[in-house]
Amino acid sequence: MTLTKLRRLLTPVVLASAMAASFTAHADATLDKINSRHELTVGVLIGGSPFGSLDPSTQQPRGFNVDLANELGKRLGVKVQLVSVLPSTRVQFLQQGKVDILIANMEYNAQRGEILDHVATPYYRVGGTAITLKTSGITRWEDLRGKPVCISQGSSYIRPIVERYGAIPRAFPGASQSLLALRGGSCVAAVHDAAPLLYPLLQSDPEWHDYRALQPEIEPAPSVIWVRQGEHDTAAKLDTFVRDLHRNGWFIATEAKNGLNPPSPALAEWHQQLPAEN
Amino acid sequence: MATDSASPAGKPAGMRLPPGIYGVVGIVAAGAALWSLAPEAGSRGETLARLVEWAPALAHGFAMNVLISIGAIFIGTMIGLLAGALAMSKSFAGRLARLWIVAFRNAPWLVLIYFTTYVFPFGTTVPFPDWLKVMLGLALPASANIAEVFRGAVASIPSAQWEAAASLAFSRWQILLKIVVPQCVRRMLPPWMNVYAIITMGTALSSLVGIHDLLDTAQIASSTVARSSFTVLTYVATLVIFFAYCYPISWLTRTFEKRLRTA
């Protein structure tokens, strides 16, 4: 009788300590999984910008995000599997384990930091800007008060434009629909990432020459690689790679290769600064 | 989704062209009108050339739609036939089956797709690709609809057959499997094809959860090229591609129905 009671008490204790031991014995689950399957699954944003787009002749994804994903896979010595994500699906895909890491132009903010972990060194700095018709009479962010603004579902700019400037968000599944809706007059302005998305449009596209961007950029925030909460080993390992890529100028070269214009001053900053630290 | 009956009374005689011709002509005319109205920064020829350049990517995207629809109808048929058969019994399983059918006939498809994409746990050991989740998400309402189609087909079998078979000492399940179902298969074909056409149209919703289907590829193409006239062309092309696939199916459905009725 006492023996069975003892066994009943001990089993959970034994199980718990075994589990604890297994946790401490390995690196975190994601790194384990990557190493055992020799495959890194990366969620990349493929929306038609220089950061992520489709090559029409090969139907393969290409862009800055894709290049970074492949480079990280090369350094880890594993195959890379790319999964396309949208701003409205990226967090869920990471949380659900569908992807191991996110390279999705997802800037760091405190709210995201609560539910996810990230690689400490950023790989880009992006701020948001609003494009609006030159004739719309909107010259400052404050002019957006009470006006409808097109934006992407899941964008980090929704809260700032609502709380700080009192704009009314109209969120679309992706940036392409949002911009089309702007041209259709559903909103007075569209707020998206400045350097990756809006500046190239305003610079090179003749159809957008009636539009202008608002300054200053809001929420200039570092774009980081995201991992699930608690995956510190993965984040640390990727961090060493990212720092190295800044140091040897790989990011600046990739930015130019993908036609990101104007070259980001933040990248130049990190390229200069990082060798000094260490 | 009422499947068409024979040609209605009062229709002018001599209308021998399939109605789809009007549809095709309509879309092409409307598309051409829209395109001519769109502001063109470059040349029209160049925009057409870009469309040709993107055509393989669009075709690749549509192949994804077809894949999802075929998988969804396959899984849905398996589950639907089972649920339909169970729903006719008075057991507890029958009650569950009826609940399943009611639940999935009354849930919006978009919500079901979001549900299977986000809420299902991902397998870390078994790869569970995203299109499989959308396939499951569409298979659920498909199964409910097919269960109803099955029920309707069984109900159209005269009860005299059931009684006669019972008097010959067939059990309920034997009657179902050996006598009723073989007759039902022919009757179920047109509404089943109808469900397939509707599922195929439902696969367009997969673009909202990030699948690289036709609609998503059209959006990427549209933002990469970033020209209004190209955008118009691409979206109209999407419409035409779906029509070109679904209209023959619904035309075939009507032909089978007519033949069934006259047979």
Add this chain to the structure above:
Amino acid sequence: MDTLLHGFVTATARLGLDYRFLLDDYERVPFVQGLGVSIEIIVSTMTASAVAGLLLLLALRGRNRLVCGLARGFIEVTRNTPTLVQLYCAFLVLNMLITQWLHARGIDNPFKPFFWVVLVLSLHKAAFHAEALRAGFDALPSQTLEGAASLGFSRATRFWRIELPLALRAALPALVNNMVELVKASAVASAIAVGDVTYQSIMIWTQRDNVLALMLLILAFFGVLTWLVTLAGSWLERRYRIPGYGY
């Protein structure tokens, strides 16, 4: 009210469902508004689709071959293309062209996304209504039609006072089915930022990652609506039953 909410949130939190958004004004108020917008969309679409369906039917049965052909072609197109693609074509393409055309003349585009959703959905459903009504007309007993003709009624009177009421009653189950489909299809409005309940849920779960909790709310909401529509349909069928037909 507040204590009820707090109690609900803590109770569901124990089940693993995150309903904290109900406590945050910034998120709760739009969600509740979204419920209202969904109902608005559904009611408007029901009315508009009924009217459009009737008009389509008149075009189909008319003697003008061109109008009949156009109606036929329109029905084929809307029935064989996805609603989402139709919505995008209307809102992202057509609306954009209209805006550009109007701007060149200095006028503002009056068409809002709500208008486009109702337009596309009601035209889509009108095609199904027209087909259902046509099947209803086919089910009319020929003796009744011959009797009416022999009594000297004009074509218009025959249609409006004899054929249509009978066809409506025969088509009622299919029409009610279409209305249930309409309720379900209204969720697609979230793709063009109309502010319905699905859209508001997406806005909340992309920030808070509580998909399951919101999913349950939306499914309950649509379940109640479809149940109400089916109930109304059964009531109508009972009230307008033709003695000697059906069950």
